[in-house]
Amino acid sequence: MDDVVVTAAEPTAPARNGLGQVAELARSLASAQRVADVVEAGALAVWQALDAALVSVGRLDAGHGTITVLRNVGGGTCAESYRLSEYPSLRSLVEDGGPWRYVAGQDDRDEPQEALMARRGWGASMGTPVVVGGRVWGGLYVARHRSRPPFGEDDIELATVLAAVVGAGLAQVERVETLALLAQTDPMTGLANRRGADEALDAALRAHGVSGDTVVVVLCDVDGLKRVNDTFGHAAGDLVLTRVSALLSLASGAHQGSTAARVGGDEFCLVVPGAPLAEVITTVQGLSASSRDLPFGAGVSCGIASAEACAALGEEVTAKQLFRLADAAQYRAKRTGGVRVTVIGTEDVGEVPDGPATRVGPARPGTLAECVRALVEAVAVTAAASTAAGSTATGTTTTVTATATTATVSTLDRLVAGATAAASWCDAAGWAISTLDPGADVLVTRATTFARGSAGCFVADKLSQVGFEFPLTACSLTAAAVRGGCFHTELADSAAPPAALAVLAAAGYTAMLGAGATDAAGRGWFVELYTDPVSVLPQGADGDAIASVLRGLVALALEPGPA
Secondary structure (H helix, E strand, O other), rough: OOOOOOOOOOOOOOOOOHHHHHHHHHHHHOOOOOOOHHHHHHHHHHHHHHHEEEEEEEEEEEEOOOOEEEEEEEOOOOOEEEHHHHHHHHHHHHOOOOEEEEEEOOOOOOOOHHHHHHHEEEEEEEEEEEEEEEEEEEEEEEHHHHHHHHOOOOHHHHHHHHHHHHHHHHHHHHHHHHHHHHHHHHOOOEEEEEEHHHHHHHHHHHHHHHHOOEEEEEEEEEEHHHHHHHHOHHHHHHHHHHHHHHHHHHHHHHHOOEEEEEOOOOOEEEEEOOOHHHHHHHHHHHHHHHHHHOOOHOOOEEEEHHHHHHOOOOOOOHHHHHHHHHHHHHHHHHOOOOOOOOOOOOOOOOOOOOOOEEEEOOOOOEEHHHHHHHHHHHHHHHHOOOOOOOOOOOOOOOOEEEOHHHHHHHHHHHHHHHHHHHHHOOOOOOOOOOOOOOOOEEEEEEEEEOOEEEEEEEOHHOOOOOOOEHHHHHOOHHHOOOOEEEEEEOOOOOOHHHHHHHHHHHHHOEEEEEEEEEEEEEEEEEEOOOOOOOOOEOOOOOOHHHHHHHHHHHHOOOOOOOO
């Protein structure tokens, strides 16, 4: 767009003639060729029609959450930018899409307005959005000297009509510049598009490489949009997307240099360079909380990833990795109930402020060899401390059967310690230990820990229950592994047994790894891990390698005496 700042000479005196100004403005805009021409004519018309001390025409940058002054008539400087997050009156243009007015000293004080008006000697102010193509392009800001009467309903109506004429003129000149706009802008919301987000992140990462400035990526997904479209129609869904874009714009404006973008149908992105992670978390928590007021019961779930977290995970800090981690965090937020914030963090970042956010500790896998050594140590230490009185497993999220025999306790202790260590390597969603009695064809769960899983999902609930019985005939992979084998299967593997795919799909997991062995008494022992999009395997390992390690774990735990 042509954002040339206009600095034409001011008229000597306003002429109060509302309807005449509307007609004159429409005629003058018929031949306008540039945005600057429309802005100049519109600002002068409003100044003359509304007996104003000042008229400003501002351009909304939704992607950065700011309004930049393109033209002031009556005083002031151009090219000033104002953050929406700091001015309630400006926020209302974006959030409500309607006009507002303010009188100095009114009961519901707007402190930024009060300060500005006191400085300039104004007694009243008002604003109305300029709408182009169904979205807020910017706004008109009008102020009167304290010696003049406050703005009334007629003034609001006239300003709205003039703003509509300006919007029509802008639509005319924007047709010429549509291709340039589409290059980096989402036409529906006015935010940046995926290309714009990619370029903003690339620039932020270049600065990170030079100066070490922090980079935070936030991915936001609209909860319930499909339900809104199916129930109320796509016009309702479009309204939700427009409201969400306003929330993203406000969040972007809270951090200088940030970019808000719509990167997919119901997916939005926030790229924040140079701001502390804790401050970004607070902003995004506010965004998610505000989304509870979206129409039709929609909401927003957000995932946050930072360059520091990416490095702490042992990964190269790239745009691809940041988007992947933020997407994994967002996926977890949706799967754990929606309308919340999840953070992939690092240990050197303080606690997440109280609110709807869930902090996710970083997985810090070492090499596969280091993980195996840690597993052996965990099993050995547990074996030495094991007693015949009962299981030594601890932790509020781990449930262990209390009726096992003395022999079972010792083996179970070792497997619980080993499974816990193995799950920590890759931040597994959960693990379970089961047994198969001699001659039986049903596995029985003896111990289990599931940190994540689809809320209210019948399958996930069953997997997490001690005493759950699983018939071997349902899954050939498990039937083979419990007697001395191992396997690794993924949701993407269409050749996997249907029962395994159904479990993964229903519970929201991406892969299942299992291994087993038979003890001297003929009892089968089986350990399984479940991973999800957040999980990260150790360096130098894949699913098959981890499955082999699990098989070694079971064999180690079944050895008599101390490990």
